[in-house]
Amino acid sequence: MNADEARATVLAVLATIAPEANLSELELDVEFRDQLDIDSMDFLNFIIGVHERTGIDIPEEDYPALETLAGCINYLVAARPAG
Amino acid sequence: MSGAVKTTCREALRAAIREAMQRDSRVFLMGEDVGEYGGCFAVSKGLLDEFGPERIRDTPLSESVFVGAGIGAAMNGLRPIVEVMTVNFSLLALDQILNNAATILHMSGGQFNVPLVIRMATGGGRQLAAQHSHSLEGWYAHIPGIKVLTPGTIEDFRGMLWTALEDPDPVLIFENALLYNLEGELAEDAGPVDISKARVLRSGTSLSLFSYGGSIPKTLEAAVQLESRGIDPEVVDLRTLRPLDTATIIDSVRRTHRAVIVDEGWRSGSISAEIMARIMEESFYELDAPVARVCTAEVPLPYAKQMEDAALPRVETIIEAAMNVVGGNG
Amino acid sequence: MxxxxxxxxxxxxxxxxxxxxxxxxxxxxxxxxxxxxxxxxxxxxxxxxxxxxxxxxxxxxxxxxxxxxxxxxxxxxAAAPAARVALPETSGPAPPLAEAPKPAAPSPAAPRPRATPTARIRARELGVDLAAVHGTGVAGAITRQDVEHAALRRAPEPAPRAEGRRLLVSPRARLLAGERGIDLATVTGSGPGGSITAGDVERVAAPTAVAAPSLPSGPAVEVPSGRPRAAGRGPIAALMERSNREIPHYYLGIEVDMSRALDWLKAENRKRPVPDRILASALLLKATALAAHEVPEVNGYFIDGGFQPSATVNLGVAISLRQGGLVAPAILDASAMPLGELMRRLQDLVARARAGRLRASEMSSGTITVTNLGEQGVDFVYGVIYPPQVALVGFGKVTERPWAEAGMLGVRPVITASLAADHRASDGHRGGQFLATVAKLLQEPEHL
Missing domain, CATH: 2.40.50.100 (RNA polymerase II/Efflux pump adaptor protein, barrel-sandwich hybrid domain)
Incomplete structure (x- = not known):
């Protein structure tokens, strides 16, 4: 997965979590939590959404790496789908 | 999409008559002074030269006779347009209209219908005093068996006639005489219009102003002034008083929750009373204020200008009624 | 005086x-x-x-x-010796009082109450019905003071409006007030003739959300401030108003060591695939549900002047909506539900709450409610009970704290659980037992 695909995946999942948000204004390095009114349930659903679209198994320890758009892109570009 | 032309209600109506005569050879116009004189309100001016005395027929001063003749012509396959000079003279033909035109279909067991159109001028405001200023369209709307149209816009002056002629049953068109001179834009390709639906002329949220015929320009002006006071009125042109388009009325009330009816008739037993009743029947729980109305004072209409003005619905009285209904909730 | x-x-x-x-x-x-x-x-x-x-x-x-x-x-x-009871004696006409419009004159057959002449005059002035006044004078005669006291007793009642006539309410406003549970007597009319309009009802439905953040301190923690008011605020506002008016709340709090629960959860989630992972919230809910089952005084309804405990724990969960507003649908029979199932229900409930697809039964069936405000950085929740429930359990955020246990000092993740309970249904002793049970259950997460 390249960076553009990763970004598109992340934004698509976020759009289902925070449908009211203008994701085109999302900043790369600011936590979603501070930009999108996201709670832990939303974040879990985000992780599930990314998992379902990419097949990547994301352990809980890695959650902090996925708290910003830039972090997500880096993580997804580096990751390999399970199996 | 063609362009728009500037015209008047009178010219639009004349164009409608001309079109009907051209489209259907069964159509003819008859009434007092419609030929040589060109009509009391000059609606048919020039049509005698164009269509000849067979189809533009002057009649004796006997409404009962020529309305009755119109009924007979309609029953025998023609499509008459009968012009009655004003609504007060129509009372002389009331027996023909109410007892014959409106009932023959029923009395003949459905054998004979009466595809007749009767046009007449209605309304006050021209200093013609108590005997020539009536607004009796609400009265006629009481009668099953006829349709009652009240054009209030140039489009409807242009478009209602043909649709009325197409109708298999008698249709009465009440033309507010003050509107003949009303100027406005009309699409070059304007033609027949639907006559079964009321029309929202202006969408709004604060209240619904229901109006028709000669009160339409006043109501629209009141709406403009109300807007400058922070009120956002909806204006609904009823267009047809019988059958009333209850669905559009109720739909509007469901959105605005307040209603004012502007009706140039006298209030007791008026069409405004009927509309209020239907609003109660079908949308009581939507109402956020008592329904109000602006009608003509219940007096024989005065001759003196300022007295007549005071008796008729005016822009100011419409605004006042609307403000009262809206209260502090504009 | x-x-x-x-x-x-x-x-x-x-x-x-x-x-x-x-x-x-x-x-x-x-x-x-x-x-x-x-x-x-x-x-x-x-x-x-x-x-x-x-x-x-x-x-x-x-x-x-x-x-x-x-x-x-x-x-x-001592401060106000012999001061007369504050009555509107200076005003000329009798003030409009609640009892003024008696539908009919007292029936002629009714015995005339024994009263002094000045008492009768005063009763007329104040609009007091002598038949309803208890006399303390000679042979039980009603005195002027009796009349004034009777008037005084009435004074705190809401001021009648429109001279005691029926309230002027538009049909739409009446419908709306019914839907939102708003007492029309508390609404000021702005419509024609001072009538109450739908807009007036909506304005009354709003103020809790607007006013609460400005309260000096206390039980307003629950109200999100600075967010646009959503349609859902209306019924909540009326309910919260009723709660604070009717329910004698008491508040208890307890600090809970969350280290075992969170460690267990971390290990558990490592075993679970992404879609089946469990949030700490679910643990808190399960512990609350089990504790409510053990201490029934916090689980049920206070109705018709009495407490009716509930056999099942229908756990109301306060869910904030994305565009502002709050709902508290219930997870039915939560105490009997395995943790994974509870988590799935919670996930489903949050999703449906935010999509506006809750069922009416879920909205009205809660027997106790939990609100978790930890994510907002709140330490302690002073909850407002959802009537007719009798308890609201609050959780704050998990913070690292110095924690002494068995003579050893360590740093532990700690959460504060709080209880707002209806003193008519339970006392502090049972409330304390309930919170202690929650804390104890969270020390054995594997049993949750």
Whole structure:
């Protein structure tokens, strides 16, 4: 997965979590939590959404790496789908 | 999409008559002074030269006779347009209209219908005093068996006639005489219009102003002034008083929750009373204020200008009624 | 001038009988003096007074049973000796009072109440119905003071409007108020003739959300501030208003060591695939549900003056909506549900709440409610109970704290669990047991 695909995946999942948000204004390095009114349930659903679209198994320890758009892109570009 | 032309209600109506005569050879116009004189309100001016005395027929001063003749012509396959000079003279033909035109279909067991159109001028405001200023369209709307149209816009002056002629049953068109001179834009390709639906002329949220015929320009002006006071009125042109388009009325009330009816008739037993009743029947729980109305004072209409003005619905009285209904909730 | 009131001598006391007065008008009393003996359903008690002054008048004779809060005596306090009861004596016409529009004149057959002439005049002035006044004068005659006290007793009632006529309410406003549970008597009309319009009802539905953040302190923590008001605020506003008006809340808090629970959760989630992972919230909910099952006094409804415990725990969960607003749908029979199932229900409930697809049964079936405000950085929740429920459990955020256990000091993740409970249904002792049970259950997460 390249960076553009990763970004598109992340934004698509976020759009289902925070449908009211203008994701085109999302900043790369600011936590979603501070930009999108996201709670832990939303974040879990985000992780599930990314998992379902990419097949990547994301352990809980890695959650902090996925708290910003830039972090997500880096993580997804580096990751390999399970199996 | 063609362009728009500037015209008047009178010219639009004349164009409608001309079109009907051209489209259907069964159509003819008859009434007092419609030929040589060109009509009391000059609606048919020039049509005698164009269509000849067979189809533009002057009649004796006997409404009962020529309305009755119109009924007979309609029953025998023609499509008459009968012009009655004003609504007060129509009372002389009331027996023909109410007892014959409106009932023959029923009395003949459905054998004979009466595809007749009767046009007449209605309304006050021209200093013609108590005997020539009536607004009796609400009265006629009481009668099953006829349709009652009240054009209030140039489009409807242009478009209602043909649709009325197409109708298999008698249709009465009440033309507010003050509107003949009303100027406005009309699409070059304007033609027949639907006559079964009321029309929202202006969408709004604060209240619904229901109006028709000669009160339409006043109501629209009141709406403009109300807007400058922070009120956002909806204006609904009823267009047809019988059958009333209850669905559009109720739909509007469901959105605005307040209603004012502007009706140039006298209030007791008026069409405004009927509309209020239907609003109660079908949308009581939507109402956020008592329904109000602006009608003509219940007096024989005065001759003196300022007295007549005071008796008729005016822009100011419409605004006042609307403000009262809206209260502090504009 | 002060009123000495029939006190509440127990959570369940609604009325009491004056069995014996120990003072008489003219007697001097000091704070703490025993002045009257009162009999309740359960016991006879001596009642002390909290004002110093002179007993001016005894309002309730011996042997009479009156509701809690009824004035029993008037005391002229030192601060305001002999001051007359504050009554609108200077105003000319009688003020409109609630009882004024009696539908019909008293039937001629009814005996004329015995009253002094000045009492009759005063009763007319104040619009007091003499038949409803208890006389303390000679042979039970009604005195002028009796009339004035009767008027005074009535004064705290909401001011009648429109001269006591039926409220003017538009049909739409009436419908809306019914839907949102709003008392029309609390609404000011702005429509034609002062009538109440739908807009007026909506404005009343709003203020809790607007006003609460400006409260100096206290039980407003729950209200999100600075967010646009959503449609859902209306019913919540009315409910919260009712709660604070009717329910005698008490508050307890307990700090809970979350290290075992969070460690267990981390290990558990490592075993679970992404879609099946469990949030700490679910653990808190499960512990609350089990504790509510063990301490039934916090689980049920207070209806018709009595507490009805519920056999099942239908756990209401306060869910904030994305565009502002709050709903508290219930997870039915939560205490009997395995943790994974509870998590799935929670996930489903949050999703449907935010999509506006909750079922009516979920909205009305909660027997106790939990609100978790930890994510907002809140430490302690002073909750407002959802009537007719009797308890609201709050959780704050998990923070690292120094924690002493078995003589050792360590740093532990700690959360504060709080309980707002209805004192009519439970007392602090049982409330404390409930919170302790929550804490204990969270120490054994594998059993949740």
């Amino acid at each position: 002060a009123e000495f009131l029939m006190p509440s001598l127990g959570a369940d006391m609604t009325e009491g009988t004056v069995t014996r007065w120990l003072v008489q008008p003219g007697d001097h009393v000091d704070r703490g003096d025993i002045v009257v003996e009162v009999e309740t359903d359960k016991a006879d008690m001596e009642v002390e007074i909290f004002e110093a002054g002179t007993i001016e008048q005894l309002l309730v004779p011996q042997g009479e049973k009156v509701p809690v809060g009824t004035p029993l005596a008037i005391v002229a306090t």
